[in-house]
Ligand SMILES: Nc1ncnc2c1ncn2[C@@H]1O[C@H](COP(=O)(O)OP(=O)(O)OP(=O)(O)O)[C@@H](O)[C@H]1O
């Protein structure tokens with residue numbers, strides 16, 4: 102039997118799909134935000150001179166970077182309640198995804214911090230800056246400038262990962278694609294639309310972030326002009 | 330009576346099991362320019378880094394303006410001071426590195442004012458006035474808003490000099506300030522250092538520019554084989570060349 106395309110049912114559920122897409126974006130952005138915070142803390146631990154901090158952070162990144170995300174999602178959502186830690190599904194997913202993102206960002210930030218020439222830090226020391234001031238005035242801004250492209254690319258990756266939330270019935274885009282699928286049997290149309298929406302959104306994110314990156318470097322140009 | 334600014338007393342430095350130098354003693358008076366020469370690996374950089382406390386050292390003491398820096402003695406034991414105290418003491422010295430080490434994300438002016446604002450707690454206007462003044466003194470009044478990547482090596486090094494002197498240190502330390510520069514840019518940087526010397530800035534200079542050392546120095550120190558092997562006036566070191574090792578070393582420089 103030939104497959105006939107019928108997009109009508111799909112158009113009826115586009116509102117739902119877009120809503121799911123919005124939730125997915127939200128999950129990705131908040132997880133990146135939290136992941137950046139975890140990553141910063143852990144990265145400074147990783148480059149510190151204290152062996153215990155190094156050990157702790159490398160254990161963290163090793164665990165989270167070597168376990169499939171889906172397994173982590175299940176472990177948090179189904180496993181933790183067994184030992185008395187239960188969260189609603191959205192929170193559970195955010196916790197998982199942000200820790201997962203944090204492990205990745207730790208490595209990105211650590212590499213970014215290590216790439217800063219030692220002499221620049223020493224120059225800060227000779228000027229009399231404290232360790233905290235060196236972090237805030239030198240290491241953080243220099244590192245961020247270098248890792249900004251990696252971070253924005255990672256947001257796209259995280260956004261795609263939010264599709265795994267469907268497995269614990271979080272109402273994001275993939276969840277609705279499954280739902281339409283089972284309710285209407287418009288299998289191909291549902292998945293095609295989901296794929297198109299993911300692609301378009303990823304393009305949009307990339308486009309916006311390139312703009313933001315440009316703006317940030319333009320900001321320093323403006324400062325330059327004002328001084329003249 | 331000249332005022333003693335820097336006093337290095339019998340300092341000994343080890344990296345692990347390697348002794349880099351021992352029995353290093355040296356005095357620099359206010360307004361003096363002391364040059365350190367010596368072959369590669371003789372410990373010149375390491376000595377400067379000990380003076381501004383980037384390196385620890387195992388024996389001896391360093392006094393700036395009469396006060397010991399970096400270490401203190403508690404119950405007969407020699408202890409390194411806290412990072413915080415050391416950060417304060419570093420303001421007493423200004424350091425210029427071979428590789429400039431400007432803050433890459435900041436304009437030339439901001440490079441100079443950062444320490445003034447964050448360490449000397451000046452407000453922005455005060456700091457920028459001083460920053461502008463010093464950048465003008467090193468010939469860069471048209472580059473205030475340039476980022477390091479937009480400057481030549483010579484210009485970057487002049488910003489680095491301005492950054493260090495603007496903090497008003499007791500003594501300026503130069504570690505081969507021109508070694509990383511293309512030959513045609515060496516002159517502009519040496520001129521700036523010379524101008525500082527003429528203004529009475531106290532300086533300790535590590536250099537391979539023998540003519541320059543001969544010209545500006547009040548005193549020249551020759552480091553060799555882990556020790557200070559000769560100290561004297563430029564005339565004694567470069568013309569009389571008293572020791573055979575010194576003669577041998579200077580022969581490489583056709584002086
Ligand atoms: N971080 C370090 N760890 C171990 N050894 C070091 C370290 N830094 C320097 N050294 C050693 O200390 C000695 C002195 O080095 P230093 O850089 O002070 O010499 P230098 O006189 O400045 O030489 P150059 O003229 O080449 O700059 C060298 O033998 C060097 O290998």
Ligand SMILES: [Mg+2]
Pocket residue numbers: 373374375504505
């Ligand atoms: Mg050296």
